Amino acid sequence: MDDEKQFTDSTEKATGITSEPEMADPAGRRKSVALNIVENPLKRSTPQQTVVDAQAYAESHGMAEHAALFGRGALVARDPDKIETIAELDEEERAALVYEREHKWHGPVMLWYSISLCAIGAATQGWDQTGSNGANLSFPEAFGITGSGRNEWVVGSINAVIFLTAGLIGAFIVDPLNHYFGRRGEIFITAVILTVTPIGSGLAQSWEGLFAARFVMGIGIGAKNATVPIYSAEMAPARIRGALVMFWQLWVVAGIFLGFCANVIVKGTGDISWRLQLGSAFIPSFILGCGIFFCPESPRWLMKHGKHDKGFKSMVRLRAHPIIAARDFYYSNVIYVEELKLARGAGYFARMWDCFAVPRIRRANYGASTVMIGQQMCGINIISFYSSSIFERAGYSGDQALYASLGYGAIQVVFTIPTLFLIDTKGRRTLTLITFPLMCIFLLAAGLSLLKNTGSPGAQIGPVILFVYLFTIAYSLGEGPVAFQYSAEVFPTIQREQGMAWAVCINNTFAGVLSLTFPRMQTVMTPTGAFGFYAGLNLIAWFMVFAFVRETKQLTLEELDQVFSVPTSKFISHELTVWLPYFLKRHVLRQNIPKPPQIIEKEEKVAKVIEE
Numbered sequence: 001m002d003d004e005k006q007f008t009d010s011t012e013k014a015t016g017i018t019s020e021p022e023m024a025d026p027a028g029r030r031k032s033v034a035l036n037i038v039e040n041p042l043k044r045s046t047p048q049q050t051v052v053d054a055q056a057y058a059e060s061h062g063m064a065e066h067a068a069l070f071g072r073g074a075l076v077a078r079d080p081d082k083i084e085t086i087a088e089l090d091e092e093e094r095a096a097l098v099y100e101r102e103h104k105w106h107g108p109v110m111l112w113y114s115i116s117l118c119a120i121g122a123a124t125q126g127w128d129q130t131g132s133n134g135a136n137l138s139f140p141e142a143f144g145i146t147g148s149g150r151n152e153w154v155v156g157s158i159n160a161v162i163f164l165t166a167g168l169i170g171a172f173i174v175d176p177l178n179h180y181f182g183r184r185g186e187i188f189i190t191a192v193i194l195t196v197t198p199i200g201s202g203l204a205q206s207w208e209g210l211f212a213a214r215f216v217m218g219i220g221i222g223a224k225n226a227t228v229p230i231y232s233a234e235m236a237p238a239r240i241r242g243a244l245v246m247f248w249q250l251w252v253v254a255g256i257f258l259g260f261c262a263n264v265i266v267k268g269t270g271d272i273s274w275r276l277q278l279g280s281a282f283i284p285s286f287i288l289g290c291g292i293f294f295c296p297e298s299p300r301w302l303m304k305h306g307k308h309d310k311g312f313k314s315m316v317r318l319r320a321h322p323i324i325a326a327r328d329f330y331y332s333n334v335i336y337v338e339e340l341k342l343a344r345g346a347g348y349f350a351r352m353w354d355c356f357a358v359p360r361i362r363r364a365n366y367g368a369s370t371v372m373i374g375q376q377m378c379g380i381n382i383i384s385f386y387s388s389s390i391f392e393r394a395g396y397s398g399d400q401a402l403y404a405s406l407g408y409g410a411i412q413v414v415f416t417i418p419t420l421f422l423i424d425t426k427g428r429r430t431l432t433l434i435t436f437p438l439m440c441i442f443l444l445a446a447g448l449s450l451l452k453n454t455g456s457p458g459a460q461i462g463p464v465i466l467f468v469y470l471f472t473i474a475y476s477l478g479e480g481p482v483a484f485q486y487s488a489e490v491f492p493t494i495q496r497e498q499g500m501a502w503a504v505c506i507n508n509t510f511a512g513v514l515s516l517t518f519p520r521m522q523t524v525m526t527p528t529g530a531f532g533f534y535a536g537l538n539l540i541a542w543f544m545v546f547a548f549v550r551e552t553k554q555l556t557l558e559e560l561d562q563v564f565s566v567p568t569s570k571f572i573s574h575e576l577t578v579w580l581p582y583f584l585k586r587h588v589l590r591q592n593i594p595k596p597p598q599i600i601e602k603e604e605k606v607a608k609v610i611e612e
Contacts, residue, residue: 041334042078050074051088054330061308066326073326077334080327089323096321104239110317114235114295118228119247121187123284124194125221126255127262129384131198131281132159133405134263135274136389137398142274143207152519158211159385160516162218167508170222171501175351177223178497183231183298186223191289193220195282202279210278218508226504229488230496234300235318237328238555240424249481250416255284256384257409263388263402300332300493308333332493335561339494352498361495363564363571366548368487368503371432374541375483376510378439379534380475383408383468385515393527394450395461404465411469415476427553428482432545435478440538442471447531479541483507489552492561547572 042050054074055067063070072088076097079086083097100106136155145151177186197217204210232247259281266276296318302311312329319325355365375381383390387408391401422431446467452460484507491499521530550563550571578596585591 040078041338042074042331047075047078050078057330057333063309063312066312066322069322069326070330073323074330076323076327077331093321093323096323100237100320100324106320107237108318108320110296111235111319114318115232115247117288117291117295118187118232119251120284120291121191121224121228121288122247122249122251123255123258124281124288125225126252126257126384127259127281127284128162128198128217128221128255128278129381130256130259130263130405130409131277131279133385133388134260134267134277134402136386137274137392137401138271139207139210139274139278142271143210145207148523152523153516154207156516156519158207158214160512160514161211162214162221163508163512163515165215165218166222166225167505167510167512170219170224171226171504171508173219174223174226174501174504175497178227178301183227183234183301184292184295186227187231187292188289190220190224190227191285191292193217194224194285195289198281198285199279201281202275204275222504222508225484225508226497226500229484230500231298233485233488234298235296237319247420249484250413250420251284253409253412253416253476253480257406257413258284260402260406260409264406267399267402299329300336303329303333303336304493336493339492339561351495352502354495355491355499355502359567360561360564361492361499363548363550363566363568364490364492364560365499365502366568367550367564368490368499369506370541370544370548371428371479371483371486372503372507373510374432374436374545375479375507376514377534377537377541378436378475378479379443379531379537380472380480381511381514382518382530382534383472386518387468389519390527391461391465393522394464395457404461407465408468408472411472412476412480415473416481419477419481422477423481423485424553427551428486429545429549429551431478432482432549433542435474436538436542436545438474439471439479440535440542442467442474443531443538444535446471447528447535450528450531486549486552490560490564546575 045053051071051074054070058064058067058070072086072093075086075088076083083089083094083101086094089097136159139158140146140151140155145154174186177189181189194217197213197220200213201210201217204213259277262280263277266273266280269276296314297310299311299315299318302308302314312325315325315329316322319328355361387405388398388401391404392398396404419431446464449463449467452463454460487500487503518530521533525533548568550566552560552563555563582593582596585593586595
């Protein structure tokens, strides 16, 4: 028992997670608080020492003129919920902090500009998906690759190659590109690639040339997909990070919708329609490449590379007041220093291996990999890639199929917007656990509806469209927005590029496998069988989310280090033995029972329970 206590004590000291305090109310009943408390590391020192440390940090990193500001910012970071009691703050600083607390969407223009610009970059992937979706109706005929058998694999490979190269090549050049060029430079390089390659796709004279252009495009997509969400997450305040970074998914689906719009607009241009559908995807990347130069570099990237003074200047541009910038920047540095102590290696492959070897990072990897592969397992991309072909096969004409696909894109945009407000209140884990079973039901129903081959065309195709749209709504409220948001935030600063690279590799590689196999799968299994297959994968994905995805809402990127310090076996045991029984009794059997304790909670919230 002494050895076990010694291990527990050392673990708590290293991770900042402490076990639950014993509390009882006057009636002798134990209050419901967290089983593991996320501790603020600044509270390990006295307020006086915290000020001294913060001022010393500023003076030793070329920011002596801001030493007093950093001292006050450190006090705020130490007690963020007690702004009114910090005597060192002046009235202007106190007012700025109170206003921020009461107006969570408040932020400077540069913050919103930078987040919005990065979100526009996400539209490239969505636009290209739908460009090829519409082009699938005509480019196989233009290149003489129609029919079944080998030609199905050729068409599948042309659609799949951008995702395979994105996952297997693009995602893994992120680290060197970020290291030498920074977040902004890497985004500019990929924007150039993604401006040139869609135009090259539209000018291709053979299917081999189209394949080659999309091969290079995939490398740019993979590198961009791994960096832009990180850049957004590193700029966004913790209180609304989920919503701001979720602009990524909003603009992916906006790109899907705009791509379908382009498909409809150019459908009457004859033999060149597919060329225009593929080539139009350069538009958002061109905007991204031109606009990125006006954005500040990521403060955390600058800090990681020893440019603390420049990092703080960047943070000031992204926060509404210098005291807020000092608080966020200093707290980030405190946690980063702790991460460096635990880092096993500084080289690329050593840091990549840490994603699987270091327990805290491995648990984050479990969660990120789960939501990324879940995005492919749910089957949404069989609609994104092949909806026009599916609808045409179900009985619609080519033009009608394009309009039905346009409705699919519009549904995604409209129902992704509510998630901007839900993701930081209901949480990432909750949204995915609710929507995966719904996606299973609706996708299975859509597949079974394809069996109807009697009655009017409307009676045959109507149920298919209905259930595909309902499936899309469920996806847009859960797994769709969560995947890239969650993966961008769960890895520690020192492993963020490697962790996100692996997550993007998982996502895009399986998207490539899906895109490659679905044309042939429809022939071998029938469309109904293919839909049923992916409906079953939704249930498997639900169990994976239940076991490996931990809640991250409203925690700073640094506090997430402590969330993933809870062992996986302990987390799963708590969910199975505490939260699942509570959910069934409370929400299924409708029993009025008290809510059990969270497995993880912020120290400030526990303090409030104690005070009560």
